[in-house]
Amino acid sequence: MATRIGRSAGGACLALVLAVTLAPESTAVGRGPDAPGRGVPGTKAFEAVAQRVLEHRTAHLVEGADPADVPLPQEGEVRVSSDQVREETAIGAELTERRTALADAREAYEGASTRVAVESVSVTRGRVVVVAVEDTELSYRQSGGGEPPLTAFRSEHRLTFTPAPGSGWQLTGVQTLGDGPHAVNQPEG
Structure with a gap:
């Protein structure tokens, strides 16, 4: 799943080739004692929310892009909690400040493309944990x-x-994994 924000420089873009095998949308990930009475939707439903959250963050960095054009899903079978919406709003403000600082340093972005792929989905103690690559x-x-x-x-x-x-x-939570430097669309905290 990929979305392009803004326009690409000179109409050219570099294509990233990803080879990822995902469970089909109709495949239920799990049900049982860890999520009693509550079915867990297929991988694509979680991937769509991850995609939207990370696109929303990136939109704050692109000149002329409106993050409102990439709204956070707050309805449906898989959605963003109200607390996480508040967290993403604060992250968006931080990223907007970063965009301004980058522009002051003559580094500005005019377009973006984000692709998210789910690596794993697990259900434990009433929680679904998704590991995704952006x-x-x-x-x-x-x-x-x-x-x-x-x-x-x-x-x-x-x-x-x-x-x-x-x-x-x-x-209810997004954590960046790995020990490397923060990606430009991630909060410093």
């Missing part, structure tokens, strides 16, 4: 200073989902 490309605004056309990064994330009030599952 591949994001950011196209630089060309200002005649010899900028490269784009930058790209890969990040692994652990997303935690808990039972939502009534039915379904809600995203």
Whole structure:
């Protein structure tokens, strides 16, 4: 699943090739004592929420992009909890400040493409834990200073989902995994 934000520099973009095997949407991930009475939707439902959250973050970095065009899903079988929406709002404010600081340093992005693929889904103690890999490309605004056309990064994330009030599952946490430097679309904290 990939989405492009903004326009690519010079109309060209670098394609990342990913070979990922995912469970079909109709495949239930699990049900049982860890999630009594509550079925767990297929991998694609969790992947769609992860995709949207990470695209929303990236949109804060792209000049002329409106993060409202990539709303966080707050309804449906898999959605973002109200607490996580507040967390993402704070992260968005931090990323908007970062965009301004980068622009002041003559580093600005005019487009982005994000692809998310789920590596694993597990159900334990009434929680669904999803490990997903994000591949994001950011196209630089060309200002005649010899900028490269784009930058790209890969990040692994652990997303935690808990039972939502009534039915379904809600995203309650996103943690970036790994010891490397933070990706540009991740909060510093």
